Amino acid sequence: MPTLTEPKLIAGNANLPLAESIASRMSLYRGVDQELVDARVERFNDGEIFVEVFENVRGEDMFIIQPTSNPANDNLMELLIIADALRRSSAARITAVIPYFGYARQDRRTKARTPISAKLVANMLTGSGIERVLTMDLHAAQIQGFFDIPVDNLYASPIFALDVRNHFKGHMEDLMVVSPDVGGVARARELAKRINAPLSIVDKRREKPGEVAEMTVIGDVTDKICLIVDDICDTAGTLCKAAQVLMDKGAKEVHSYISHGVMSGPAVERVTNSVMKSLVITDTIQPTEAILKAPNIRVVPTAPIFTQAILNIWNGTSVSSLFEDKTLVPIYESLYR
Missing domain, CATH: 3.40.50.2020 (Rossmann fold)
Incomplete structure (x- = not known):
C-alpha cells in the first residue's frame, strides 16, 4: 500500500x-x-x-x-x-x-x-x-x-554488542559483563546474552542519594575483562568506584558501556583519572567538548x-x-x- x-x-x-x-x-x-x-x-x-x-x-x-x-x-x-x-x-x-x-x-x-x-x-x-x-x-x-x-x-545493547565484538576480537572468552547494581541486571544480562559472556553484579548500598557507602562484587572477576553496563552516567561517582572495586577484586581491565552520557559536574575528570580503560557512550545527548577530548571516552553514533x-x-x-x-x-x- x-x-x-x-x-x-x-x-x-x-x-x-x-x-x-x-x-x-x-x-x-x-x-x-x-x-x-x-x-x-x-x-x-x-x-x-x-x-x-x-x-x-x-x-x-x-x-x-x-x-x-x-x-x-x-x-x-x-x-x-x-x-x-x-x-x-x-x-x-x-x-x-x-x-x-x-x-x-x-x-x-x-x-x-x-x-x-x-x-x-x-x-x-x-x-x-x-x-x-x-x-x-x-x-x-x-x-x-x-x-x-x-x-x-x-x-543500545545491540549496538554495544557490535562494538564489543569489534574491539575485543580474540579476547571474547575473557569478557565478563557487570551490572553496577541489582536493578540493572536485566539490561546487563541482555548484553551478556548477545556476546555470550558470564554476568556479575556489584551490589551497592547508599547512605543517602548520590553517595555510595559500600560495594560488594557478586561473582568471580579474577583475570576478567569487565564490561560495566548501565543506562545513565551522571556524575560518574558510582561508576568509577565500581571500576576500582572490580580492579581490587582481581579484574584484568575494566571498560564501561553506558547508553546516556549525562556527564554532569566532575564526571569527565573522574572518568579520565579512573582505572577504567574506556567509557563508551552514545550520542543520544550531545557530547561536550570535554567528552570528545577525553582520552578514554568514546562516542558511538545512534x-x-x-x-x-x-x-x-x-x-x-x-x-x-x-x-x-x-x-x-x-x-x-x-x-x-
Whole structure:
C-alpha cells in the first residue's frame, strides 16, 4: 500500500548534530534530499520559548528530534511548543523522537509526598498533540505504560554488542559483563546474552542519594575483562568506584558501556583519572567538548538506528526488527567492518 504522506524532520536545539546526521542518513537511505524543516526556535529576553515553522507541513508525517537532556526543562518546553506549532499547522501525525527521556529516573514514589514526574511528562507530551514516541533505553520499562499513545523503546545493547565484538576480537572468552547494581541486571544480562559472556553484579548500598557507602562484587572477576553496563552516567561517582572495586577484586581491565552520557559536574575528570580503560557512550545527548577530548571516552553514533526506526514507523513496518543482528549489522557496517 503506497504511503500518502512524506516523512519530515524538525529539531529543537538539544542535539542538532544528531538531528542533522539522521537527516543526512535518511537522504542516503531514501535517495531523496532530506533536510530538517526550516524553522526557528528562539527565546525572548525573559526566557520564553518561541517557535516558527517556515515550511508547509499540512498533511505531513512529522518527526521532532529532541532529547530532554540538560537543561531538561528548556528542552522539554521546546519539544512541547514545537509539537503545538505542528498540530496547529495541520500536520497529519506528530512523532516525538526523544533519544534521551529526561525525568525517567522519577518513575515511582520512593517515599511519601513525592511526585511521579515521568508520568507528568508523559501527560504533557500527549496533551501537546504528540501521537507517538520513539526513544532509547528508558530508565524503567514501565514508563511506556505511562503513555496512552504508542511508545517505541530502542535498545543500545545491540549496538554495544557490535562494538564489543569489534574491539575485543580474540579476547571474547575473557569478557565478563557487570551490572553496577541489582536493578540493572536485566539490561546487563541482555548484553551478556548477545556476546555470550558470564554476568556479575556489584551490589551497592547508599547512605543517602548520590553517595555510595559500600560495594560488594557478586561473582568471580579474577583475570576478567569487565564490561560495566548501565543506562545513565551522571556524575560518574558510582561508576568509577565500581571500576576500582572490580580492579581490587582481581579484574584484568575494566571498560564501561553506558547508553546516556549525562556527564554532569566532575564526571569527565573522574572518568579520565579512573582505572577504567574506556567509557563508551552514545550520542543520544550531545557530547561536550570535554567528552570528545577525553582520552578514554568514546562516542558511538545512534543516527543509523534512529533513522531506520523513523523510516519503519513511517512505512508502518516493524521497529523491533532492529534489535536483531541481521537487521542492525547492515546499517552499521561502515562503522564495524
